[in-house]
Amino acid sequence: MARPLPDILRIEWPANAPEPSPRTEEALDRGVAILRRGGLVAIPTETVYGLAADALDEEAVAGIFRAKGRPASNPLIVHVADEAMARSLAGEWPAAAAAIAARLWPGPVTVVVPRSAPVPDIVTAGGSTVALRCPAHPLTRRLIAKAGTPLAAPSANRSEGLSPTTAHHVLESLGNRIDLILDGGPCLRGIESTVIDCTVSPPRILRPGPLSRGRLEEAVGGPVAWPADAAHAAGSPARSPGQQVRHYAPKTSLETPADPVCRIGQLIAAGTRVGWLTTRADDSDVRGLAASRELVIVPMPDDPEAFAARLYATLHALDQRGLDRIVVDPPPEDEAWRAVKDRLTRAASGAQEARSASDG
Ligand code: AMP
Ligand code: MG
Numbered sequence: 001m002a003r004p005l006p007d008i009l010r011i012e013w014p015a016n017a018p019e020p021s022p023r024t025e026e027a028l029d030r031g032v033a034i035l036r037r038g039g040l041v042a043i044p045t046e047t048v049y050g051l052a053a054d055a056l057d058e059e060a061v062a063g064i065f066r067a068k069g070r071p072a073s074n075p076l077i078v079h080v081a082d083e084a085m086a087r088s089l090a091g092e093w094p095a096a097a098a099a100i101a102a103r104l105w106p107g108p109v110t111v112v113v114p115r116s117a118p119v120p121d122i123v124t125a126g127g128s129t130v131a132l133r134c135p136a137h138p139l140t141r142r143l144i145a146k147a148g149t150p151l152a153a154p155s156a157n158r159s160e161g162l163s164p165t166t167a168h169h170v171l172e173s174l175g176n177r178i179d180l181i182l183d184g185g186p187c188l189r190g191i192e193s194t195v196i197d198c199t200v201s202p203p204r205i206l207r208p209g210p211l212s213r214g215r216l217e218e219a220v221g222g223p224v225a226w227p228a229d230a231a232h233a234a235g236s237p238a239r240s241p242g243q244q245v246r247h248y249a250p251k252t253s254l255e256t257p258a259d260p261v262c263r264i265g266q267l268i269a270a271g272t273r274v275g276w277l278t279t280r281a282d283d284s285d286v287r288g289l290a291a292s293r294e295l296v297i298v299p300m301p302d303d304p305e306a307f308a309a310r311l312y313a314t315l316h317a318l319d320q321r322g323l324d325r326i327v328v329d330p331p332p333e334d335e336a337w338r339a340v341k342d343r344l345t346r347a348a349s350g351a352q353e354a355r356s357a358s359d360g
Pocket of ligand 2: 154155163
């Protein structure tokens with residue numbers, strides 16, 4: 001029997017208001033009631049929308065894996081209202097995790113720490129560590145506090161697809177598989193959190209994200225390592241689900257050619273309809289291509305944070321246009337672009353696999 005589409009309830013907390021509106025409180029209470037009976041609620045965060053269930057309820061968490069079509073080997077990030085809730089889920093609370101919680105939470109960074117007994121196996125994919133984050137969205141923290149329980153929440157999309165940065169993206173991807181969508185507006189950061197393994201010394205970044213290595217080093221007061229190169233290679237075992245190659249991919253095949261102007265010329269000549277994300281829309285060689293009916297040019301910001309904030313929403317929008325190919329300018333070889341580069345590499349290699357599979 002098909003389930004109905006979920007309600008989408010708008011939640012807001014105007015900047016100068018001491019409390020959210022009564023309508024928002026009601027929406028949060030609906031969310032709490034659903035979470036208490038083991039249901040699934042999509043929640044806004046500053047990174048991407050999450051698909052939340054009570055992290056201590058095994059059955060509820062199983063529902064997340066079913067709704068997403070997510071392999072059981074892929075552990076979930078648990079969202080907490082504050083550091084005290086995080087510590088209740090940790091077997092140990094390493095100094096690096098304490099420093100990050102004190103200086104960077106609430107914020108877009110997830111710490112991996114030894115787990116404590118109440119955390120069900122299904123959350124950690126049977127592993128001995130748990131990933132914890134306190135999100136910066138004040139209404140999501142309020143929801144967690146009202147529920148009085150941590151929320152397991154991976155991105156609110158079908159497995160391997162693009163992460164959602166608006167309530168509408170969630171509806172499109174998960175529609176009648178979930179119980180409620182809380183619409184807190186577009187996500188400000190727009191890409192998934194930085195994940196840092198605090199069980200090793202020095203702590204190691206497992207997934208680059210909105211907070212740079214420099215910010216993390218400042219917070220922990222010492223060095224922070226990049227992911228081992230091996231963990232980046234295709235097909236290596238997942239230390240972290242975000243490390244899987246086929247992740248973050250739009251439906252339209254995506255590439256980041258070294259010379260986009262030349263490549264797009266070739267694609268258009270072959271009758272391929274192309275969407276192009278470029279930070280150089282004003283260059284004369286780019287304007288030369290702009291007249292082609294086969295080409296949609298999307299000007300992008302040349303600041304990495306602003307680029308990240310817009311990336312998924314732009315890819316979602318281009319996916320709707322039924323193009324044959326998405327081309328993205330290769331990002332600069334600069335640490336500040338590392339998270340964007342990571343997402344684009346994964347999106348492109350997913351597309352590469354899909355292209356060779358359909359060719360072969
Ligand atoms: P997503 O499915 O998009 O929400 O991403 C989930 C993220 O959770 C992955 O990228 C991992 O980095 C992280 N994660 C969750 N649990 C663990 C864990 N126990 N160890 C390492 N990474 C984890
Ligand atoms: Mg995801």
